[in-house]
Amino acid sequence: MSPHRPTSGTARSAPLPISEQLRRGNLLAADCPSRDVLKHVTSRWGVLVLMALEGRTRRFSELRRMIGGVSERMLAQTLQWLEGDGLIDRVAYPVVPPHVEYSLSPLGVEAAARVRALADWIETSLPEIAETWAEREQQR
Amino acid sequence: MSPHRPTSGTARSAPLPISEQLRRGNLLAADCPSRDVLKHVTSRWGVLVLMALEGRTRRFSELRRMIGGVSERMLAQTLQWLEGDGLIDRVAYPVVPPHVEYSLSPLGVEAAARVRALADWIETSLPEIAETWAEREQQR
DNA sequence: GTAAGTACGTACATCTTTGTAAGTATGAGT
């Protein structure tokens, strides 16, 4: 009975109560709140923002210039997502050319470290990965 | 003079030649090929697939059952992306109920480790992050 | 006087991703 629940029929291995899912996330479960955090952190610009903020505070336009290709709209959006998750602190000075400073919260520092590790690995592994791309080209 | 290039006007800090960008990626540059890898690895299902394949080989439908909420379509798509980057090996046995096995390549094992580190952090930090969410609720 | 810089918000267009449903070939189980 119960014809079907869209997210059901899978991940039945862990019928954890919600309370348990909040104690520690389980990303493989469809309805785990961790997925939202993952979405923000691994969003197209989220990764780059976290890395750009490592080390020190930055201003909005500074970030915009650092991160190639972001639009103002998406930068603002991404910063709000990460701020909403408590990974980024925002401080606005009520001066007349607006002045806002973004920095990593303690939580954000930890997140950035993981993201950085992944990014570094990708950057250094690029040549090796590109070889795979090249092989595929030939096979045509 | 060259009115504008859509991705230009940013990330001018590194006028690296293409050869240099392939030697080692630079994710902050708009046209770096690393961004494609990042997109695949950090895609909604990419992260989960890499984690699900850690430890051992899995079959398609096995992955589908492990990863809550994936559709067959997206699982296939994601596996192809990752295979195209050389992170996943695919072995198909020409038997009649199809039998295909997916596993991490050596490169994939490295990627999965980084992704796992991030995922683990998110899962364990969930409660703390959820606090931020709760605070925001109150402020309304 | 005019242009530029600042940190966004908003409306609108579009691109990409994702989901749903259906089809495929064949053997095993009932």
Next chain:
DNA sequence: ACTCATACTTACAAAGATGTACGTACTTAC
């Protein structure tokens, strides 16, 4: 005979992410 499982593919539709352009309020530089 009928259904199910397998590992996809394809067509179509919907949702979400992203981009573009414009507005803002005021100051500084030219």
